[in-house]
Amino acid sequence: MLKHYKTLSGHQNPVYALANSDQEEIFFSAGNDKGVVEWSLATMAFVKVKMPVQSSVYHLHYYNNQLFIGERSGAFSVYDFKEEKVTIRINAHTKPIFNIQTVKSKNELLTTGEDGSVAVWSLKDFTEIYRFQAAYDTVRAIAISPDETEIAFGCKDHLIKIYNLADYSLKQNLEGHTLPVTSLAYHPNGKYLISGSRDAQLKVWGLPTYKLLQTIPAHLFTIYDIAFHPTLPYFATSSQDKSIKLWDAENFKLYKILSLEKAGIGHTHSINKIMWSNNGKFLISTGDDRKVMVWEIEN
Template identity: 75%
Template sequence: MLKHLKTLSGHQNPVYALANSDKEGIFFSAGNDKGVVEWSAKKMAFVMVKLPVQSSVYTLHNYNNRLYIGERSGMLTVYDFLEQKIVAQTQAHTKPIFDIISIKSKDELLTTGEDGTVAVWSLKDLEELYRFQISTSMVRTMAVSPDESEIAFGSKDHAIYVYNLADYSFKQSLQIHSGPVTSLAYHPNGKYLISGGRDAKLNVFNLPEYQLRETITAHMFGVYSIIFHPSLPYFATCSQDKSIKLWDAEDFKLYKILSLEKSGMGHSHSINKIMWSNDGKYLISTGDDRQVMVWEMEG
Protein backbone atom coordinates (compact mmCIF):
# COMPACT_ATOMS: atom_id res chain seq x y z
CA MET A 1 0.00 0.00 0.00
CA LEU A 2 2.65 2.49 1.08
CA LYS A 3 6.40 2.00 0.95
CA HIS A 4 9.29 4.25 1.93
CA LEU A 5 10.79 5.97 -1.08
CA LYS A 6 13.12 8.68 0.17
CA THR A 7 14.25 10.53 3.29
CA LEU A 8 15.02 14.19 2.67
CA SER A 9 17.41 15.78 5.15
CA GLY A 10 18.33 19.41 5.60
CA HIS A 11 16.24 20.85 8.40
CA GLN A 12 18.23 21.60 11.54
CA ASN A 13 15.25 21.75 13.90
CA PRO A 14 11.80 20.15 14.32
CA VAL A 15 9.40 20.57 11.36
CA TYR A 16 5.71 21.34 11.89
CA ALA A 17 4.24 22.33 8.54
CA LEU A 18 3.88 21.02 4.99
CA ALA A 19 2.17 22.38 1.88
CA ASN A 20 1.87 21.38 -1.76
CA SER A 21 2.53 23.81 -4.58
CA ASP A 22 0.30 24.54 -7.56
CA LYS A 23 3.36 23.56 -9.57
CA GLU A 24 3.51 19.81 -10.12
CA GLY A 25 6.10 17.98 -8.03
CA ILE A 26 6.97 20.89 -5.74
CA PHE A 27 6.20 21.04 -2.03
CA PHE A 28 7.25 23.04 1.03
CA SER A 29 8.14 22.44 4.65
CA ALA A 30 8.81 24.71 7.63
CA GLY A 31 9.33 24.62 11.37
CA ASN A 32 11.87 25.93 13.84
CA ASP A 33 14.45 26.77 11.15
CA LYS A 34 13.13 30.28 10.44
CA GLY A 35 12.89 29.51 6.75
CA VAL A 36 10.42 27.89 4.33
CA VAL A 37 12.09 25.10 2.35
CA GLU A 38 11.19 24.11 -1.21
CA TRP A 39 11.55 20.45 -2.28
CA SER A 40 11.18 18.62 -5.59
CA ALA A 41 9.19 15.37 -5.51
CA LYS A 42 10.30 14.67 -9.08
CA LYS A 43 13.99 14.83 -8.20
CA MET A 44 13.45 13.85 -4.56
CA ALA A 45 15.79 16.65 -3.59
CA PHE A 46 16.18 19.97 -1.81
CA VAL A 47 15.59 22.93 -4.11
CA MET A 48 16.10 26.06 -2.00
CA VAL A 49 15.17 28.02 1.08
CA LYS A 50 12.22 29.83 -0.48
CA LEU A 51 12.00 32.67 2.01
CA PRO A 52 13.12 33.59 5.53
CA VAL A 53 10.69 34.05 8.42
CA GLN A 54 11.09 35.80 11.76
CA SER A 55 9.92 32.98 14.06
CA SER A 56 8.95 29.31 14.04
CA VAL A 57 6.32 28.29 11.47
CA TYR A 58 3.44 26.12 12.71
CA THR A 59 1.30 26.09 9.57
CA LEU A 60 1.53 26.52 5.79
CA HIS A 61 -1.39 26.89 3.40
CA ASN A 62 -1.21 27.04 -0.39
CA TYR A 63 -4.07 28.58 -2.33
CA ASN A 64 -4.30 30.12 -5.79
CA ASN A 65 -0.54 30.54 -6.36
CA ARG A 66 0.03 32.01 -2.94
CA LEU A 67 1.62 30.50 0.15
CA TYR A 68 0.20 31.62 3.51
CA ILE A 69 2.62 31.24 6.42
CA GLY A 70 1.51 31.23 10.07
CA GLU A 71 4.19 31.95 12.64
CA ARG A 72 4.71 31.47 16.35
CA SER A 73 4.80 35.26 16.70
CA GLY A 74 1.24 35.53 15.32
CA MET A 75 2.54 36.99 12.05
CA LEU A 76 0.76 36.00 8.82
CA THR A 77 2.95 36.23 5.71
CA VAL A 78 1.74 35.89 2.12
CA TYR A 79 4.19 34.81 -0.59
CA ASP A 80 3.10 35.14 -4.22
CA PHE A 81 4.57 32.46 -6.51
CA LEU A 82 3.88 34.41 -9.69
CA GLU A 83 5.55 37.57 -8.41
CA GLN A 84 8.18 35.52 -6.51
CA LYS A 85 8.01 37.75 -3.46
CA ILE A 86 6.21 38.48 -0.18
CA VAL A 87 3.13 40.55 -1.07
CA ALA A 88 1.54 40.97 2.37
CA GLN A 89 2.33 40.65 6.05
CA THR A 90 0.16 41.31 9.07
CA GLN A 91 0.21 40.69 12.82
CA ALA A 92 -2.84 38.43 12.59
CA HIS A 93 -2.86 37.20 16.21
CA THR A 94 -1.20 38.11 19.50
CA LYS A 95 -0.13 34.50 19.98
CA PRO A 96 0.99 31.64 17.65
CA ILE A 97 -1.05 30.77 14.55
CA PHE A 98 -1.73 27.03 14.37
CA ASP A 99 -3.97 26.67 11.33
CA ILE A 100 -4.87 28.50 8.12
CA ILE A 101 -7.67 27.57 5.73
CA SER A 102 -9.25 29.16 2.64
CA ILE A 103 -12.97 29.36 1.84
CA LYS A 104 -13.18 29.33 -1.95
CA SER A 105 -16.89 30.17 -2.19
CA LYS A 106 -16.48 33.26 -0.02
CA ASP A 107 -13.01 34.35 -1.19
CA GLU A 108 -11.95 34.35 2.45
CA LEU A 109 -9.03 33.11 4.51
CA LEU A 110 -9.29 31.99 8.14
CA THR A 111 -6.52 31.92 10.74
CA THR A 112 -6.64 30.56 14.28
CA GLY A 113 -4.30 29.70 17.08
CA GLU A 114 -3.29 29.94 20.70
CA ASP A 115 -5.45 32.96 21.52
CA GLY A 116 -8.63 30.99 20.78
CA THR A 117 -9.86 33.49 18.19
CA VAL A 118 -10.60 33.03 14.51
CA ALA A 119 -9.77 35.89 12.15
CA VAL A 120 -11.49 36.14 8.76
CA TRP A 121 -9.51 37.84 5.97
CA SER A 122 -10.32 38.91 2.44
CA LEU A 123 -8.28 36.87 -0.04
CA LYS A 124 -8.23 39.87 -2.36
CA ASP A 125 -6.38 42.35 -0.16
CA LEU A 126 -5.88 40.58 3.21
CA GLU A 127 -8.20 43.05 4.91
CA GLU A 128 -9.58 41.75 8.21
CA LEU A 129 -13.33 41.22 7.80
CA TYR A 130 -14.35 39.65 11.08
CA ARG A 131 -12.95 38.12 14.26
CA PHE A 132 -14.66 35.91 16.81
CA GLN A 133 -13.74 33.95 19.92
CA ILE A 134 -14.10 30.17 19.68
CA SER A 135 -12.65 29.23 23.04
CA THR A 136 -10.63 30.60 25.94
CA SER A 137 -8.15 27.82 25.08
CA MET A 138 -5.95 27.26 22.04
CA VAL A 139 -7.68 26.33 18.77
CA ARG A 140 -5.27 23.91 17.15
CA THR A 141 -7.10 22.82 14.01
CA MET A 142 -9.91 23.62 11.56
CA ALA A 143 -11.76 21.68 8.86
CA VAL A 144 -14.28 22.85 6.26
CA SER A 145 -17.12 20.64 5.02
CA PRO A 146 -16.85 19.73 1.31
CA ASP A 147 -19.84 21.91 0.38
CA GLU A 148 -18.38 24.81 2.40
CA SER A 149 -21.53 25.13 4.52
CA GLU A 150 -19.91 24.36 7.88
CA ILE A 151 -16.58 24.61 9.62
CA ALA A 152 -15.32 22.65 12.63
CA PHE A 153 -12.72 23.88 15.13
CA GLY A 154 -10.71 21.67 17.48
CA SER A 155 -9.76 23.17 20.84
CA LYS A 156 -7.37 22.48 23.66
CA ASP A 157 -10.42 22.45 25.98
CA HIS A 158 -11.29 18.96 24.55
CA ALA A 159 -14.23 20.24 22.47
CA ILE A 160 -15.06 20.47 18.77
CA TYR A 161 -17.03 23.60 17.83
CA VAL A 162 -19.14 23.56 14.67
CA TYR A 163 -20.10 26.85 12.99
CA ASN A 164 -22.16 27.82 9.95
CA LEU A 165 -19.87 29.23 7.28
CA ALA A 166 -22.46 31.56 5.75
CA ASP A 167 -22.47 33.93 8.73
CA TYR A 168 -20.04 32.32 11.21
CA SER A 169 -22.86 31.59 13.63
CA PHE A 170 -22.35 28.88 16.26
CA LYS A 171 -24.13 25.60 15.56
CA GLN A 172 -23.06 23.07 18.20
CA SER A 173 -20.21 21.70 20.29
CA LEU A 174 -19.09 18.08 20.47
CA GLN A 175 -17.66 17.04 23.84
CA ILE A 176 -16.29 13.55 23.26
CA HIS A 177 -12.49 13.68 23.54
CA SER A 178 -10.84 13.41 26.96
CA GLY A 179 -7.92 15.58 25.84
CA PRO A 180 -7.17 18.47 23.46
CA VAL A 181 -8.49 18.08 19.91
CA THR A 182 -5.46 18.14 17.59
CA SER A 183 -6.77 17.14 14.14
CA LEU A 184 -9.98 17.26 12.09
CA ALA A 185 -11.05 16.18 8.61
CA TYR A 186 -14.35 15.93 6.74
CA HIS A 187 -14.92 12.93 4.47
CA PRO A 188 -14.57 14.18 0.84
CA ASN A 189 -18.21 13.24 0.13
CA GLY A 190 -19.50 14.80 3.33
CA LYS A 191 -20.42 11.50 4.99
CA TYR A 192 -18.78 12.23 8.31
CA LEU A 193 -16.36 14.35 10.33
CA ILE A 194 -13.39 12.61 11.90
CA SER A 195 -11.43 14.03 14.82
CA GLY A 196 -8.17 13.09 16.51
CA GLY A 197 -6.97 14.11 19.94
CA ARG A 198 -4.25 13.96 22.55
CA ASP A 199 -6.23 11.05 24.00
CA ALA A 200 -4.92 9.00 21.02
CA LYS A 201 -8.47 8.41 19.79
CA LEU A 202 -10.31 9.02 16.54
CA ASN A 203 -13.98 9.94 16.78
CA VAL A 204 -16.27 9.64 13.75
CA PHE A 205 -19.40 11.82 13.61
CA ASN A 206 -22.10 11.07 11.03
CA LEU A 207 -23.37 14.09 9.11
CA PRO A 208 -25.46 16.16 9.01
CA GLU A 209 -26.43 15.66 12.68
CA TYR A 210 -22.90 15.02 14.03
CA GLN A 211 -24.00 11.87 15.82
CA LEU A 212 -21.11 9.85 17.19
CA ARG A 213 -20.72 6.81 14.96
CA GLU A 214 -17.50 5.27 16.16
CA THR A 215 -14.58 5.78 18.55
CA ILE A 216 -11.27 4.19 17.59
CA THR A 217 -8.20 3.89 19.80
CA ALA A 218 -5.92 4.72 16.90
CA HIS A 219 -2.49 5.48 18.36
CA MET A 220 -0.48 5.35 21.58
CA PHE A 221 -0.27 9.15 21.88
CA GLY A 222 -1.78 12.28 20.32
CA VAL A 223 -3.11 12.18 16.74
CA TYR A 224 -1.58 15.19 14.97
CA SER A 225 -2.90 14.90 11.42
CA ILE A 226 -5.77 13.22 9.52
CA ILE A 227 -5.77 13.38 5.72
CA PHE A 228 -8.01 11.75 3.13
CA HIS A 229 -6.47 10.45 -0.08
CA PRO A 230 -7.45 12.74 -3.01
CA SER A 231 -9.01 9.92 -5.06
CA LEU A 232 -8.93 6.58 -3.21
CA PRO A 233 -11.09 5.48 -0.23
CA TYR A 234 -8.32 5.79 2.37
CA PHE A 235 -7.21 8.22 5.02
CA ALA A 236 -3.92 8.45 6.88
CA THR A 237 -3.14 9.52 10.44
CA CYS A 238 0.12 10.41 12.16
CA SER A 239 0.98 10.64 15.80
CA GLN A 240 3.31 11.69 18.56
CA ASP A 241 3.88 7.91 18.88
CA LYS A 242 6.18 8.10 15.77
CA SER A 243 3.83 6.13 13.51
CA ILE A 244 1.74 6.72 10.39
CA LYS A 245 -1.35 4.59 9.86
CA LEU A 246 -3.41 4.01 6.72
CA TRP A 247 -7.13 3.33 7.18
CA ASP A 248 -10.13 2.35 5.08
CA ALA A 249 -12.42 5.40 4.80
CA GLU A 250 -15.57 3.23 4.67
CA ASP A 251 -15.19 0.67 7.47
CA PHE A 252 -12.12 2.10 9.31
CA LYS A 253 -10.10 -1.07 8.85
CA LEU A 254 -6.40 -0.52 9.57
CA TYR A 255 -4.37 -1.39 6.48
CA LYS A 256 -0.82 -0.35 7.23
CA ILE A 257 1.44 0.89 10.02
CA LEU A 258 4.55 2.79 9.00
CA SER A 259 7.02 3.00 11.87
CA LEU A 260 10.56 2.02 12.82
CA GLU A 261 9.12 -0.62 15.15
CA LYS A 262 6.74 -2.21 12.64
CA SER A 263 8.47 -1.84 9.28
CA GLY A 264 12.06 -0.91 10.13
CA MET A 265 11.63 2.43 8.40
CA GLY A 266 10.08 5.56 9.84
CA HIS A 267 10.51 8.59 12.03
CA SER A 268 12.49 8.45 15.27
CA HIS A 269 10.45 11.16 17.01
CA SER A 270 6.94 12.64 16.98
CA ILE A 271 5.37 12.98 13.51
CA ASN A 272 3.84 16.43 13.39
CA LYS A 273 2.40 16.62 9.87
CA ILE A 274 1.49 14.46 6.88
CA MET A 275 0.01 15.30 3.49
CA TRP A 276 -0.73 13.63 0.16
CA SER A 277 0.84 14.97 -3.00
CA ASN A 278 -1.75 16.57 -5.30
CA ASP A 279 -1.85 13.47 -7.52
CA GLY A 280 -2.10 11.08 -4.55
CA LYS A 281 1.04 9.25 -5.59
CA TYR A 282 3.02 10.15 -2.48
CA LEU A 283 2.46 10.57 1.23
CA ILE A 284 4.86 13.09 2.76
CA SER A 285 5.61 13.16 6.49
CA THR A 286 7.73 15.23 8.85
CA GLY A 287 8.29 15.85 12.53
CA ASP A 288 10.59 16.38 15.48
CA ASP A 289 13.41 14.25 13.98
CA ARG A 290 13.94 17.03 11.35
CA GLN A 291 13.45 14.55 8.49
CA VAL A 292 11.02 14.84 5.58
CA MET A 293 10.01 11.36 4.39
CA VAL A 294 8.33 10.46 1.12
CA TRP A 295 6.22 7.29 0.91
CA GLU A 296 4.97 5.89 -2.38
CA MET A 297 1.43 4.63 -2.87
CA GLU A 298 1.43 1.21 -4.54
CA GLY A 299 -1.28 -0.52 -6.52
Protein backbone atom coordinates in the same frame (compact mmCIF):
# COMPACT_ATOMS: atom_id res chain seq x y z
CA MET B 1 -0.06 -0.30 0.27
CA LEU B 2 2.58 2.24 1.33
CA LYS B 3 6.31 1.76 1.33
CA HIS B 4 9.26 4.03 2.10
CA TYR B 5 10.51 5.77 -1.00
CA LYS B 6 12.93 8.51 0.10
CA THR B 7 14.10 10.42 3.17
CA LEU B 8 14.85 14.09 2.55
CA SER B 9 17.20 15.73 4.98
CA GLY B 10 18.28 19.33 5.37
CA HIS B 11 16.18 20.79 8.16
CA GLN B 12 18.19 21.56 11.29
CA ASN B 13 15.25 21.74 13.69
CA PRO B 14 11.78 20.19 14.17
CA VAL B 15 9.38 20.58 11.23
CA TYR B 16 5.71 21.40 11.78
CA ALA B 17 4.26 22.35 8.41
CA LEU B 18 3.84 21.02 4.87
CA ALA B 19 2.03 22.36 1.80
CA ASN B 20 1.64 21.31 -1.83
CA SER B 21 1.75 23.76 -4.73
CA ASP B 22 -0.05 23.99 -8.08
CA GLN B 23 2.97 22.35 -9.65
CA GLU B 24 2.52 18.61 -9.18
CA GLU B 25 6.14 17.97 -8.28
CA ILE B 26 6.79 20.86 -5.87
CA PHE B 27 6.02 21.04 -2.16
CA PHE B 28 7.11 23.08 0.85
CA SER B 29 8.09 22.46 4.46
CA ALA B 30 8.82 24.71 7.43
CA GLY B 31 9.34 24.65 11.19
CA ASN B 32 11.89 25.96 13.65
CA ASP B 33 14.43 26.72 10.92
CA LYS B 34 13.43 30.33 10.20
CA GLY B 35 12.91 29.51 6.53
CA VAL B 36 10.43 27.89 4.14
CA VAL B 37 12.03 25.07 2.12
CA GLU B 38 11.07 24.07 -1.43
CA TRP B 39 11.42 20.39 -2.45
CA SER B 40 10.99 18.53 -5.73
CA LEU B 41 9.20 15.17 -5.96
CA ALA B 42 10.60 14.81 -9.51
CA THR B 43 14.22 14.77 -8.31
CA MET B 44 13.42 13.83 -4.68
CA ALA B 45 15.76 16.60 -3.58
CA PHE B 46 16.06 19.98 -1.91
CA VAL B 47 15.46 22.86 -4.34
CA LYS B 48 16.03 26.01 -2.27
CA VAL B 49 15.07 28.02 0.77
CA LYS B 50 12.09 29.82 -0.72
CA MET B 51 11.96 32.64 1.81
CA PRO B 52 13.23 33.55 5.27
CA VAL B 53 10.77 33.98 8.16
CA GLN B 54 11.03 36.00 11.34
CA SER B 55 9.86 33.27 13.74
CA SER B 56 9.10 29.54 13.79
CA VAL B 57 6.44 28.37 11.30
CA TYR B 58 3.56 26.28 12.65
CA HIS B 59 1.39 26.17 9.53
CA LEU B 60 1.64 26.46 5.74
CA HIS B 61 -1.33 26.80 3.41
CA TYR B 62 -1.25 27.10 -0.39
CA TYR B 63 -4.05 28.61 -2.46
CA ASN B 64 -4.26 30.32 -5.84
CA ASN B 65 -0.55 30.93 -6.45
CA GLN B 66 0.01 32.16 -2.91
CA LEU B 67 1.63 30.50 0.09
CA PHE B 68 0.36 31.55 3.52
CA ILE B 69 2.85 31.18 6.38
CA GLY B 70 1.55 31.10 9.95
CA GLU B 71 4.17 31.98 12.56
CA ARG B 72 4.78 31.45 16.23
CA SER B 73 4.80 35.24 16.63
CA GLY B 74 1.11 35.41 15.69
CA ALA B 75 1.86 36.96 12.30
CA PHE B 76 1.22 35.49 8.89
CA SER B 77 2.99 36.24 5.63
CA VAL B 78 1.77 35.89 2.06
CA TYR B 79 4.26 34.75 -0.60
CA ASP B 80 3.03 35.50 -4.13
CA PHE B 81 4.43 33.12 -6.76
CA LYS B 82 3.65 35.44 -9.67
CA GLU B 83 5.55 38.30 -8.07
CA GLU B 84 8.07 35.88 -6.47
CA LYS B 85 8.12 37.75 -3.19
CA VAL B 86 6.37 38.24 0.14
CA THR B 87 3.64 40.77 -0.60
CA ILE B 88 2.31 41.31 2.93
CA ARG B 89 2.94 40.32 6.55
CA ILE B 90 0.17 40.85 9.08
CA ASN B 91 0.36 40.73 12.87
CA ALA B 92 -2.89 38.79 13.10
CA HIS B 93 -2.86 37.26 16.58
CA THR B 94 -1.22 37.89 19.95
CA LYS B 95 -0.10 34.24 20.20
CA PRO B 96 1.08 31.55 17.72
CA ILE B 97 -0.97 30.73 14.60
CA PHE B 98 -1.67 27.00 14.37
CA ASN B 99 -3.96 26.82 11.34
CA ILE B 100 -4.83 28.72 8.16
CA GLN B 101 -7.57 27.79 5.69
CA THR B 102 -9.32 29.37 2.72
CA VAL B 103 -13.08 29.52 2.12
CA LYS B 104 -13.05 29.51 -1.67
CA SER B 105 -16.74 30.30 -2.15
CA LYS B 106 -16.42 33.45 -0.01
CA ASN B 107 -12.89 34.42 -1.07
CA GLU B 108 -11.89 34.51 2.58
CA LEU B 109 -8.87 33.42 4.60
CA LEU B 110 -9.18 32.14 8.17
CA THR B 111 -6.43 32.18 10.81
CA THR B 112 -6.53 30.79 14.32
CA GLY B 113 -4.24 29.58 17.07
CA GLU B 114 -3.23 29.80 20.68
CA ASP B 115 -5.33 32.86 21.54
CA GLY B 116 -8.55 30.99 20.62
CA SER B 117 -9.76 33.69 18.25
CA VAL B 118 -10.59 33.15 14.59
CA ALA B 119 -9.81 36.02 12.22
CA VAL B 120 -11.50 36.28 8.83
CA TRP B 121 -9.55 38.09 6.08
CA SER B 122 -10.44 39.20 2.57
CA LEU B 123 -8.34 37.37 -0.03
CA LYS B 124 -8.61 40.47 -2.24
CA ASP B 125 -6.68 42.90 -0.06
CA PHE B 126 -6.14 41.07 3.28
CA THR B 127 -8.25 43.45 5.28
CA GLU B 128 -9.81 41.96 8.38
CA ILE B 129 -13.53 41.30 7.84
CA TYR B 130 -14.52 39.70 11.11
CA ARG B 131 -13.11 38.15 14.27
CA PHE B 132 -14.74 35.90 16.85
CA GLN B 133 -13.68 33.93 19.90
CA ALA B 134 -14.11 30.22 19.11
CA ALA B 135 -12.49 29.18 22.41
CA TYR B 136 -10.81 30.71 25.45
CA ASP B 137 -7.69 28.68 24.81
CA THR B 138 -5.90 27.13 21.82
CA VAL B 139 -7.68 26.22 18.60
CA ARG B 140 -5.32 23.83 16.84
CA ALA B 141 -7.35 22.36 13.98
CA ILE B 142 -9.74 23.66 11.32
CA ALA B 143 -11.76 21.56 8.88
CA ILE B 144 -14.13 22.94 6.25
CA SER B 145 -16.98 20.77 4.96
CA PRO B 146 -16.68 19.85 1.25
CA ASP B 147 -19.76 21.92 0.38
CA GLU B 148 -18.35 24.88 2.36
CA THR B 149 -21.49 25.29 4.49
CA GLU B 150 -19.87 24.40 7.82
CA ILE B 151 -16.55 24.68 9.58
CA ALA B 152 -15.22 22.66 12.50
CA PHE B 153 -12.69 23.87 15.07
CA GLY B 154 -10.68 21.52 17.27
CA CYS B 155 -10.13 23.10 20.69
CA LYS B 156 -7.88 22.60 23.68
CA ASP B 157 -10.93 22.40 25.98
CA HIS B 158 -11.74 18.95 24.41
CA LEU B 159 -14.60 20.38 22.33
CA ILE B 160 -15.18 20.40 18.59
CA LYS B 161 -17.13 23.51 17.65
CA ILE B 162 -19.24 23.54 14.48
CA TYR B 163 -20.01 26.92 12.92
CA ASN B 164 -22.14 27.93 9.95
CA LEU B 165 -19.86 29.34 7.27
CA ALA B 166 -22.51 31.71 5.91
CA ASP B 167 -22.45 33.97 8.97
CA TYR B 168 -19.95 32.32 11.38
CA SER B 169 -22.69 31.54 13.89
CA LEU B 170 -22.18 28.66 16.30
CA LYS B 171 -24.20 25.61 15.30
CA GLN B 172 -23.22 23.04 17.93
CA ASN B 173 -20.52 21.70 20.23
CA LEU B 174 -19.36 18.09 19.94
CA GLU B 175 -18.31 16.50 23.21
CA GLY B 176 -16.53 13.17 23.18
CA HIS B 177 -12.81 13.58 23.53
CA THR B 178 -11.31 13.72 27.02
CA LEU B 179 -8.23 15.75 26.04
CA PRO B 180 -7.47 18.56 23.54
CA VAL B 181 -8.59 18.03 19.94
CA THR B 182 -5.51 18.19 17.71
CA SER B 183 -6.69 17.12 14.23
CA LEU B 184 -9.86 17.24 12.12
CA ALA B 185 -10.86 16.21 8.60
CA TYR B 186 -14.12 15.93 6.67
CA HIS B 187 -14.61 12.91 4.42
CA PRO B 188 -14.20 14.19 0.82
CA ASN B 189 -17.81 13.26 0.00
CA GLY B 190 -19.13 14.77 3.23
CA LYS B 191 -20.13 11.45 4.84
CA TYR B 192 -18.56 12.24 8.21
CA LEU B 193 -16.15 14.36 10.20
CA ILE B 194 -13.23 12.58 11.83
CA SER B 195 -11.35 13.97 14.82
CA GLY B 196 -8.08 13.10 16.54
CA SER B 197 -6.98 14.09 20.02
CA ARG B 198 -4.33 14.02 22.66
CA ASP B 199 -6.38 11.12 24.08
CA ALA B 200 -4.98 9.05 21.13
CA GLN B 201 -8.48 8.27 19.84
CA LEU B 202 -10.16 8.87 16.52
CA LYS B 203 -13.85 9.73 16.64
CA VAL B 204 -16.17 9.51 13.65
CA TRP B 205 -19.11 11.95 13.59
CA GLY B 206 -21.88 11.19 11.08
CA LEU B 207 -23.27 13.95 8.90
CA PRO B 208 -25.47 15.92 8.80
CA THR B 209 -26.33 15.36 12.49
CA TYR B 210 -22.77 14.96 13.86
CA LYS B 211 -23.89 11.90 15.79
CA LEU B 212 -20.92 9.99 17.22
CA LEU B 213 -20.72 6.82 15.12
CA GLN B 214 -17.46 5.28 16.20
CA THR B 215 -14.52 5.62 18.57
CA ILE B 216 -11.23 4.07 17.45
CA PRO B 217 -8.28 3.62 19.85
CA ALA B 218 -5.95 4.55 17.00
CA HIS B 219 -2.58 5.50 18.49
CA LEU B 220 -0.62 5.48 21.75
CA PHE B 221 -0.22 9.25 22.02
CA THR B 222 -1.53 12.49 20.44
CA ILE B 223 -2.90 12.25 16.89
CA TYR B 224 -1.44 15.28 15.14
CA ASP B 225 -2.82 14.91 11.64
CA ILE B 226 -5.47 13.19 9.49
CA ALA B 227 -5.18 13.21 5.69
CA PHE B 228 -7.65 11.72 3.19
CA HIS B 229 -6.23 10.38 -0.08
CA PRO B 230 -7.33 12.61 -3.00
CA THR B 231 -8.94 9.79 -5.02
CA LEU B 232 -8.74 6.45 -3.18
CA PRO B 233 -10.88 5.39 -0.16
CA TYR B 234 -8.05 5.73 2.40
CA PHE B 235 -6.97 8.15 5.05
CA ALA B 236 -3.71 8.36 6.97
CA THR B 237 -3.07 9.45 10.56
CA SER B 238 0.17 10.55 12.21
CA SER B 239 1.03 10.65 15.87
CA GLN B 240 3.37 11.62 18.64
CA ASP B 241 3.91 7.84 18.97
CA LYS B 242 6.21 8.06 15.89
CA SER B 243 3.88 6.06 13.64
CA ILE B 244 1.77 6.68 10.54
CA LYS B 245 -1.30 4.50 10.06
CA LEU B 246 -3.29 3.91 6.87
CA TRP B 247 -7.02 3.26 7.25
CA ASP B 248 -9.98 2.27 5.10
CA ALA B 249 -12.20 5.36 4.81
CA GLU B 250 -15.35 3.23 4.52
CA ASN B 251 -15.06 0.66 7.35
CA PHE B 252 -12.08 2.07 9.31
CA LYS B 253 -10.04 -1.12 8.94
CA LEU B 254 -6.35 -0.59 9.69
CA TYR B 255 -4.32 -1.44 6.59
CA LYS B 256 -0.76 -0.51 7.43
CA ILE B 257 1.48 0.80 10.22
CA LEU B 258 4.54 2.75 9.11
CA SER B 259 7.00 2.96 11.96
CA LEU B 260 10.57 2.09 12.85
CA GLU B 261 9.30 -0.86 14.88
CA LYS B 262 6.92 -2.29 12.27
CA ALA B 263 8.57 -1.38 8.98
CA GLY B 264 12.24 -1.10 9.99
CA ILE B 265 12.22 2.46 8.71
CA GLY B 266 10.34 5.48 9.97
CA HIS B 267 10.47 8.59 12.07
CA THR B 268 12.39 8.56 15.36
CA HIS B 269 10.31 11.31 16.99
CA SER B 270 6.79 12.78 16.91
CA ILE B 271 5.21 13.03 13.43
CA ASN B 272 3.70 16.49 13.28
CA LYS B 273 2.34 16.69 9.74
CA ILE B 274 1.36 14.45 6.83
CA MET B 275 -0.09 15.17 3.38
CA TRP B 276 -0.68 13.40 0.08
CA SER B 277 0.98 14.67 -3.08
CA ASN B 278 -1.41 16.28 -5.55
CA ASN B 279 -1.44 13.19 -7.78
CA GLY B 280 -1.96 10.86 -4.80
CA LYS B 281 1.17 8.87 -5.58
CA PHE B 282 3.05 9.81 -2.40
CA LEU B 283 2.39 10.42 1.27
CA ILE B 284 4.78 12.99 2.76
CA SER B 285 5.49 13.09 6.50
CA THR B 286 7.61 15.22 8.80
CA GLY B 287 8.19 15.93 12.46
CA ASP B 288 10.52 16.47 15.38
CA ASP B 289 13.32 14.30 13.92
CA ARG B 290 13.89 17.04 11.27
CA LYS B 291 13.35 14.57 8.42
CA VAL B 292 10.89 14.78 5.54
CA MET B 293 9.93 11.25 4.50
CA VAL B 294 8.24 10.25 1.24
CA TRP B 295 6.13 7.08 1.10
CA GLU B 296 4.96 5.59 -2.20
CA ILE B 297 1.49 4.15 -2.57
CA GLU B 298 1.47 0.75 -4.27
CA ASN B 299 -1.64 -0.15 -6.25
